[in-house]
Amino acid sequence: MDLTILYRGPLASCDYACPYCPFAKRRDTPDQLRADRAALERFTSWAAAQRGDRLSVLFTPWGEGLVRSWYRRALVELSHQPHVERVAIQTNLSCRTDWLAEADPASVALWCTYHPGQTPYARFLSKAGALADLGVRHSVGIVGLPENLPHARRLRADLPDHVYLWANAAEGHTYTDAEADDWTALDPLFPYSRHPHRSAGLPCRTGESVISVDGEGTVRRCHFVPTALGNLYDGSHRAALTPRRCPLAVCGCHIGYVHLETLPLYDVFAGGVLERVPERIPERTPERVPGLVPERPRRSGTST
Numbered sequence: 001m002d003l004t005i006l007y008r009g010p011l012a013s014c015d016y017a018c019p020y021c022p023f024a025k026r027r028d029t030p031d032q033l034r035a036d037r038a039a040l041e042r043f044t045s046w047a048a049a050q051r052g053d054r055l056s057v058l059f060t061p062w063g064e065g066l067v068r069s070w071y072r073r074a075l076v077e078l079s080h081q082p083h084v085e086r087v088a089i090q091t092n093l094s095c096r097t098d099w100l101a102e103a104d105p106a107s108v109a110l111w112c113t114y115h116p117g118q119t120p121y122a123r124f125l126s127k128a129g130a131l132a133d134l135g136v137r138h139s140v141g142i143v144g145l146p147e148n149l150p151h152a153r154r155l156r157a158d159l160p161d162h163v164y165l166w167a168n169a170a171e172g173h174t175y176t177d178a179e180a181d182d183w184t185a186l187d188p189l190f191p192y193s194r195h196p197h198r199s200a201g202l203p204c205r206t207g208e209s210v211i212s213v214d215g216e217g218t219v220r221r222c223h224f225v226p227t228a229l230g231n232l233y234d235g236s237h238r239a240a241l242t243p244r245r246c247p248l249a250v251c252g253c254h255i256g257y258v259h260l261e262t263l264p265l266y267d268v269f270a271g272g273v274l275e276r277v278p279e280r281i282p283e284r285t286p287e288r289v290p291g292l293v294p295e296r297p298r299r300s301g302t303s304t
Contacts, residue, residue: 003209004056011032011068013027013063093110093113093124132160167193204259216231219237
């Protein structure tokens, strides 16, 4: 079985104070951190034991995971498992990077978000450069707030040409065509993020070859559909894996709509779906992306 897993444990603390994020500067108690560590170690042990399957894993914590040793250790350990094709994590890159020298660069990857005002630009750029020096696959991105456009332009000028710079449409922000053009000039794939996608009744890989798992092992088709499909640790989820159509009206988050079969993003991100690294960056996207909902502001998480 080829299975992609989006894992989100109970961790909800972050070292940044982004004004748009409900988890900004949130602190987990020692008991909460111990529970998150135990849940992640249980998941890592399970994943390492699935030698009969081919797995890809993306950690999508609410908070920042890589400042915690157990997330760094999980990425290193899973990167060396022969049946784990990719292990990646969403991160603000505030952690050190030297630990990645212990990981297998053929399978480990990072999805990095730059948050202006939360870290010095030179520090973030230096860490991104360290990833390139280590040969670690990564993408770099930013939330598409108007005040972030100069920072995004600076990033694009300073990052190596082969590093994909993505821009997420800001939650609740409506873009004029001129504003969208500015962002598309930096990220040719921005039109896919600008508006939510109509998804009701459309075929999606989630629930068949892609699942979401929480700290208790509860399996759902994705982070956005609450219906449980079973539990990872007793194997009850396996019988529920089947082709499915989306029950929601729209999908507005990249980690959701990238799996829609009606969009070409598996071809665009071939080999790099989890870390958001395109096989190649197209010169431009279609002026009209099928399935977009232009009459409504995009509503989704700002860091994904």
